[in-house]
Amino acid sequence: MHLFYSPQFSEINPYLSEEESWHCCKVLRMELNDEIWVTNGLGLLSQCQIKKVDLKKTELKILSSNNNYGKRNFSIHLAIAPTKNIDRMEWLVEKCVEIGIDEISFLQCQRSERKIIKTDRLKKIAIEAMKQSIKAYFPKINELQTFESFVSQNNFAKKFVAHLEEGKKVLLSKIIKPNENYYILIGPEGDFSMNEINLAIKHNFEPVTLGESRLRTETAGLMACQTFHIVNQLT
Amino acid sequence: MHLFYSPQFSEINPYLSEEESWHCCKVLRMELNDEIWVTNGLGLLSQCQIKKVDLKKTELKILSSNNNYGKRNFSIHLAIAPTKNIDRMEWLVEKCVEIGIDEISFLQCQRSERKIIKTDRLKKIAIEAMKQSIKAYFPKINELQTFESFVSQNNFAKKFVAHLEEGKKVLLSKIIKPNENYYILIGPEGDFSMNEINLAIKHNFEPVTLGESRLRTETAGLMACQTFHIVNQLT
Numbered sequence: 325m326h327l328f329y330s331p332q333f334s335e336i337n338p339y340l341s342e343e344e345s346w347h348c349c350k351v352l353r354m355e356l357n358d359e360i361w362v363t364n365g366l367g368l369l370s371q372c373q374i375k376k377v378d379l380k381k382t383e384l385k386i387l388s389s390n391n392n393y394g395k396r397n398f399s400i401h402l403a404i405a406p407t408k409n410i411d412r413m414e415w416l417v418e419k420c421v422e423i424g425i426d427e428i429s430f431l432q433c434q435r436s437e438r439k440i441i442k443t444d445r446l447k448k449i450a451i452e453a454m455k456q457s458i459k460a461y462f463p464k465i466n467e468l469q470t471f472e473s474f475v476s477q478n479n480f481a482k483k484f485v486a487h488l489e490e491g492k493k494v495l496l497s498k499i500i501k502p503n504e505n506y507y508i509l510i511g512p513e514g515d516f517s518m519n520e521i522n523l524a525i526k527h528n529f530e531p532v533t534l535g536e537s538r539l540r541t542e543t544a545g546l547m548a549c550q551t552f553h554i555v556n557q558l559t
Numbered sequence: 560m561h562l563f564y565s566p567q568f569s570e571i572n573p574y575l576s577e578e579e580s581w582h583c584c585k586v587l588r589m590e591l592n593d594e595i596w597v598t599n600g601l602g603l604l605s606q607c608q609i610k611k612v613d614l615k616k617t618e619l620k621i622l623s624s625n626n627n628y629g630k631r632n633f634s635i636h637l638a639i640a641p642t643k644n645i646d647r648m649e650w651l652v653e654k655c656v657e658i659g660i661d662e663i664s665f666l667q668c669q670r671s672e673r674k675i676i677k678t679d680r681l682k683k684i685a686i687e688a689m690k691q692s693i694k695a696y697f698p699k700i701n702e703l704q705t706f707e708s709f710v711s712q713n714n715f716a717k718k719f720v721a722h723l724e725e726g727k728k729v730l731l732s733k734i735i736k737p738n739e740n741y742y743i744l745i746g747p748e749g750d751f752s753m754n755e756i757n758l759a760i761k762h763n764f765e766p767v768t769l770g771e772s773r774l775r776t777e778t779a780g781l782m783a784c785q786t787f788h789i790v791n792q793l794t
Contacts (some may be wrong), residue, residue, distance in 0.1 A: 394771060415650060422778050423770070457773050497792045535658070535792060536629060538692045543657050547785055554789045557732045557770060 326352065327361045327369075327455045329462070334364065338372070338384045345382040348374075360384070365454070365462030369393035393460035396424065397503045400552050401481065403429040403474055404545045405512035408437040416542040417446045417465070420549050421453035427464040433471045435514035441468050471520050474509075475527045481505040484532045485524040486544055487516050496532040497551050502559040506552050508532075510545045561587065562596045562604075562690045564697070569599065573607070573619045580617040583609075595619070600689070600697030604628035628695035629659075632738045635787050636662040636716065638709055639780045640747035643672040651777040652681045652700070655784050656688035662699040668706045670749035676703050706755055709744075710762045716740040720764040721779055722751050731767040732786050737794040741787050743767075745780045 328348060330341040340348055340362065348354050358374045362384065369390045376383035402425060406413050417428065430441050443465050454462055482504045484496060500506065509516070509524060516524075525531060534547050563583060565576040575583055575597065583589050593609045597619065604625045611618035637660060641648050652663065665676050678700050689697055717739045719731060735741065744751070744759060751759075760766060769782050 419778055419781075422774050423772055423782060456775065459772070495792055497789050535788060537658055537694070539657050540691065543654055546654075546781075547658060550782055550785045551789055553770060554732050554786055557730055558793075 325361060325458065326354070327363060327458055329363055329365055329451055329455055331365055331462075333362050333370070334368070335386060335389070338375075338386055340382040340384065342380050346379055348382055349377050349379050359387075361458075363393070363454075363460040363462075365460070367392045367395060367460050369460040390460070394424075395461075396556070398552065398556050399426040399505045400424070400549055401427040401429065401505070401507045402510065402545055402549060403431050403507065404510040405431045405433045405436050405471075405541065406438045406441045406468070407513060407541050410438070410441070412540070412542040413441065414446065414449050416545050417449050418453045419546050421450045421459065421463060422457040423546075423550055423553060424459070425463050425549055426461070427466070429466040429474060430468040431471045431474055431509070432468055433512050433520060434517045436512045439468075443467055471516075472523065475524050475529060479507075481507040483507040483509075483524075483527070483529040484548075485509040485516070485521060485529040486532050486534055486548060487511055487521055488533075488538065489515060489518060489521060491521070491531060493531045493533045496534055496548060497555060499530065499532060500552065500555050502556045508548045510541060510548065513541055560596060560693065561589070562598060562693055564598055564600055564686055564690055566600055566697075568597050568605070569603070570621060570624070573610075573621055575617040575619065577615050581614055583617055584612045584614050594622075596693075598628070598689075598695040598697075600695070602627045602630060602695050604695040625695070630696070631659065631791070633787065633791050634661040634740045635659070635784055636664065636740070636742045637745065637780055637784060638664040638666050638742065639745040640666045640668045640671050640706075640776065641673045641676045641703070642748060642776050645673070645676070647775070647777040648676065649681065649684050651780050652684050653688045654781050656685045656694065656698060657692040658781075658785055658788060659694070660698050660784055661696070662701070664701040664709060665703045666706045666709055666744070667703055668747050668755060669752045671747045672749075674703075678702055706751075707758065710759050710764060714742075716742045718742040718744075718759075718762070718764040719767045719783075720744040720751070720756060720759040721767050721769055721783060722746055722756050723768075723773065724750060724753060724756060726756070726766060728766045728768045731769055731783060732790060734765065734767060735787065735790050737791045743783045745776060745783065748776055
């Protein structure tokens with residue numbers, strides 16, 4: 325099953341993007357009447373037949389469509405301090421997209437070792453993961469922002485801050501309820517500072533632990549994401 | 560907190576191995592009376608003070624010990640077909656050790672693209688992950704074996720086979736009970752063959768799915784491992 329991602333694709337615009345046209349007809353050498361799947365990344369998943377092979381604008385005949393393919397009753401927004409080693413963020417993005425995530429933000433924290441992050445490459449990795457795991461929703465991937473600006477946003481999500489410092493904490497898996505919109509903050513290699521933790525608490529983020537293990541930043545991000553999924557599976 | 564791994568370490572043999580002595584005294588330049596932590600990988604975690612700096616056999620004074628540090632009421636044995644790209648197995652091992660695993664086996668399956676695997680390097684990665692995440696149990700990492708030989712072993716574990724083929728399957732998170740010994744089989748890039756699935760079922764492996772997403776081999780392995788942890792957290 326070959327899935328292509330064309331953000332402009334729709335019933336009234338049944339074409340592959342230039343990039344995907346090239347990939348489909350040149351790289352994969354697909355031909356007239358071959359069957360493919362297309363998503364616009366906004367929930368639409370269509371089964372199509374190639375109507376006209378064109379390396380720039382392949383035309384498709386839509387056979388069937390689902391407008392909300394894989395829509396969930398909950399959403400996950402992971403806000404994480406990027407690791408020094410960018411490979412670890414790349415695999416985090418890949419894995420989170422595979423298991424399902426809605427939004428990823430990168431935080432600049434007091435103890436952050438990495439001060440810049442190139443989201444273009446991460447978006448490409450996310451597209452590949454979305455296609456590989458047959459997803460129809462493309463997650464939002466935000467540019468780096470300060471911890472302070474992120475936590476002070478007003479919204480009605482269920483908000484958590486995972487940290488290893490002293491203080492009262494609850495186990496994430498035990499505190500979350502299904503069918504909610506979750507925000508979770510994951511700190512840098514040296515963890516959040518107490519100032520940051522207190523600021524998050526002031527903004528209604530609940531302090532949590534993910535379990536007994538001392539996890540690396542990217543492992544903690546992925547494990548939190550999977551915890552939300554499992555708790556929702558169990559309802 | 561610096562954790563060292565010396566398999567021969569004990570109360571009557573309070574020394575770091577040659578490799579760890581070098582790492583401690585030469586690389587990290589630790590000195591007389593510095594405090595370190597040591598595990599033998601069999602559950603013992605000791606807080607120690609350096610009594611004699613020696614690049615080959617550093618002597619320690621044990622301050623306190625825990626013989627079953629982080630002992631769990633359940634065990635996880637992951638049996639997986641190694642991926643073509645060995646990097647993906649390396650990170651799987653790292654991440655499984657971080658979150659906690661007891662045994663990893665590698666399976667040669669009908670559709671396996673990789674026929675050999677070097678466990679020496681994987682064991683080194685597991686040691687680093689064990690030290691980084693402060694674990695006192697070193698997981699068993701087995702050499703590659705055939706699918707048939709693995710599934711035909713007799714034991715009393717709760718056994719599962721995850722696959723994407725047609726057929727009756729239950730959701731792993733819903734079927735498992737806490738405080739058990741779990742075995743799970745994860746197939747190669749092209750999945751298990753129907754013959755393999757049927758052979759596993761014959762040997763009392765229950766067919767399961769991990770959720771809605773089509774996951775890569777290594778992602779499925781890690782997600783299964785985390786699922787066992789979460790269900791045990793929730794008891």
